[in-house]
Amino acid sequence: MSNYFITATDTDAGKTLVAASLTAAFVATGKRVAVYKPISAGCQLIADVLVNDDALALQQQANCQQSIIDINPIAFAEPIAPHIAALKANIAITTEQISAGFRQILANQADITITEGAGGWRLPLGNGHYLSDFVKQQQLDVILVVQMKLGCLNHAMLSYQAIVNDGLNVVAWVANCPAEMPYLEENISYLQTAIKAPLVARFGYIDSINQAKQLFDLSMLTKPKI
Numbered sequence: 194m195s196n197y198f199i200t201a202t203d204t205d206a207g208k209t210l211v212a213a214s215l216t217a218a219f220v221a222t223g224k225r226v227a228v229y230k231p232i233s234a235g236c237q238l239i240a241d242v243l244v245n246d247d248a249l250a251l252q253q254q255a256n257c258q259q260s261i262i263d264i265n266p267i268a269f270a271e272p273i274a275p276h277i278a279a280l281k282a283n284i285a286i287t288t289e290q291i292s293a294g295f296r297q298i299l300a301n302q303a304d305i306t307i308t309e310g311a312g313g314w315r316l317p318l319g320n321g322h323y324l325s326d327f328v329k330q331q332q333l334d335v336i337l338v339v340q341m342k343l344g345c346l347n348h349a350m351l352s353y354q355a356i357v358n359d360g361l362n363v364v365a366w367v368a369n370c371p372a373e374m375p376y377l378e379e380n381i382s383y384l385q386t387a388i389k390a391p392l393v394a395r396f397g398y399i400d401s402i403n404q405a406k407q408l409f410d411l412s413m414l415t416k417p418k419i
C-alpha cells in the first residue's frame with residue numbers, strides 16, 4: 194500500500210489538480226484509491242454538511258465510495274487560515290483528530306491513499322501544531338507541487354528542505370506551469386538537480402483531469418526506493 198501526501202509551494206499552486214489527476218491516473222491502472230482532505234476552509238453548507246470543492250474534486254476521481262465527511266472531516270465555511278477559523282469556532286484542531294480521520298481512510302483497504310494538504314508545508318493548526326506533524330506521525334510519502342513562476346525556486350527549496358529535515362521522503366515532485374515563465378527550462382533543470390526525487394509530471398495549461406492524468410509517469414512512483 195502506498196500513502197501519498199500532496200503538498201505545494203503555496204496555496205493555489207495546483208495541489209487539488211495534481212491530487213485529483215494522480216487519483217484518476219491510478220484508478221485508470223485498476224488500483225483502488227481512497228482520498229483524504231483533512232482540513233478545508235471555504236465550504237458551502239449543503240444539507241447540513243460543509244462541502245468543500247477540493248473534497249468534491251477528489252471524491253469524483255476516487256473509487257472507494259467515500260462520503261464527503263469521511264474525505265474532509267474538518268471543514269470551515271470561511272476561506273481563511275484554518276487555525277484562525279478554528280479559534281473563531283472555539284475548537285482546537287489536533288494532530289490526533291487528523292490521524293483518526295486517516296485511520297478511517299485506511300479502513301477502505303485501498304491500494305493507494307492520496308491526501309491533499311492545505312496551504313503549504315508548514316500549515317499552522319494552532320497551539321503550536323502544524324499539519325506537517327500529522328504527515329510525520331503517519332510517515333506519508335510526500336509529493337511536492339511547484340507552481341512554476343518567478344520566486345518559485347526559493348519556495349520550492351524551502352519546502353523541500355523542511356520536508357527532508359522533518360525526516361520524510363519526498364518521493365516525487367510536479368512542475369505545474371499554467372502560465373508562461375521566462376527560462377522555464379532552466380528553472381526546471383535547477384530543481385531537477387536540487388530535488389533528490391523524480392519529476393513525475395509536468396503540467397502546462399490544463400483543461401481537464403482527463404488530460405492531466407495522462408501526464409504522470411507512474412513508473413517513477415512504483416520504483417523501489419534507493
Ligand SMILES: Nc1ncnc2c1ncn2[C@@H]1O[C@H](COP(=O)(O)OP(=O)(O)OP(=O)(O)O)[C@@H](O)[C@H]1O
Pocket residue numbers: 201203204205206207208209210211247310311312369370371396397398399400
Ligand atoms: N496547470 C494548470 N492549468 C490550468 N489551471 C490550473 C493549473 N494549475 C492550477 N490551476 C487552477 O488554479 C486554481 C488553483 O489550483 P488548485 O485548486 O489545484 O490549487 P491548490 O493548491 O489545491 O489550492 P488550495 O491551497 O486552495 O487547496 C484552480 O482553479 C485550478 O484549476
Ligand SMILES: [Mg+2]
Pocket residue numbers: 208209210247309
Ligand atoms: Mg486544493
